[in-house]
Amino acid sequence: EAGVAQSPRYKIIEKRQSVAFWCNPISGHATLYWYQQILGQGPKLLIQFQNNGVVDDSQLPKDRFSAERLKGVDSTLKIQPAKLEDSAVYLCASSFSGGNTIYFGEGSWLTVV
Amino acid sequence: QQQVKQSPQSLIVQKGGISIINCAYENTAFDYFPWYQQFPGKGPALLIAIRPDVSEKKEGRFTISFNKSAKQFSLHIMDSQPGDSATYFCAASKDQAGTALIFGKGTTLSVSS
Numbered sequence: 001e002a003g004v005a006q007s008p009r010y011k012i013i014e015k016r017q018s019v020a021f022w023c024n025p026i027s028g029h030a031t032l033y034w035y036q037q038i039l040g041q042g043p044k045l046l047i048q049f050q051n052n053g054v055v056d057d058s059q060l061p062k063d064r065f066s067a068e069r070l071k072g073v074d075s076t077l078k079i080q081p082a083k084l085e086d087s088a089v090y091l092c093a094s095s096f097s098g099g100n101t102i103y104f105g106e107g108s109w110l111t112v113v
Numbered sequence: 114q115q116q117v118k119q120s121p122q123s124l125i126v127q128k129g130g131i132s133i134i135n136c137a138y139e140n141t142a143f144d145y146f147p148w149y150q151q152f153p154g155k156g157p158a159l160l161i162a163i164r165p166d167v168s169e170k171k172e173g174r175f176t177i178s179f180n181k182s183a184k185q186f187s188l189h190i191m192d193s194q195p196g197d198s199a200t201y202f203c204a205a206s207k208d209q210a211g212t213a214l215i216f217g218k219g220t221t222l223s224v225s226s
Contacts, residue, residue, distance in 0.1 A: 041116075
């Protein structure tokens with residue numbers, strides 16, 4: 001069974017530039033999450049989708065971050081404009097609808113310089 | 114407000130020893146408590162999980178102990194091996210359909226041979 005796919009794996013951008021990350025969840029998983037993991041910390045939820053609807057985006061910095069999940073499958077997370085403090089690993093995860101087990105991708109590493 | 118507090122931040126254990134990582138939570142509505150294991154460059158992966166209707170769950174060398182009255186739970190790794198060297202995260206969520214996990218800050222475990 002294929003896992004959660006993410007791209008790009010690594011990205012270096014200058015502050016105030018924009019970046020987009022793509023995620024393809026495990027087939028059949030209706031719930032998709034984007035987490036931010038800053039070095040040395042645990043993952044922090046940014047946004048949760050159920051199919052193509054947003055369940056929780058309370059911790060998403062909406063002035064610079066946006067996410068969408070068209071057609072209830074793939075998702076894109078965008079940051080514009082990026083700040084130095086956005087340097088982190090952006091983890092996409094998915095689960096069955098109503099399931100507790102969350103499966104993570106390998107993450108997209110962002111460095112803002 | 115940090116809802117899941119994890120300790121210690123780092124841990125060094127000799128091969129064959131017992132590794133113990135502790136977590137405390139604040140929200141009494143939490144009733145699903147997993148532990149995730151993360152290797153460098155990889156996403157977190159579910160290791161073992163417990164619900165508060167039991168006080169202990171064991172899977173191979175890994176055991177979760179749960180104390181509902183103290184709002185604490187811990188991970189014990191018996192006969193620790195160098196391959197167990199990783200970062201471990203405790204997490205918690207409400208046992209509702211697809212509720213996102215809230216993670217602790219992580220414990221970096223090094224098992225010396």
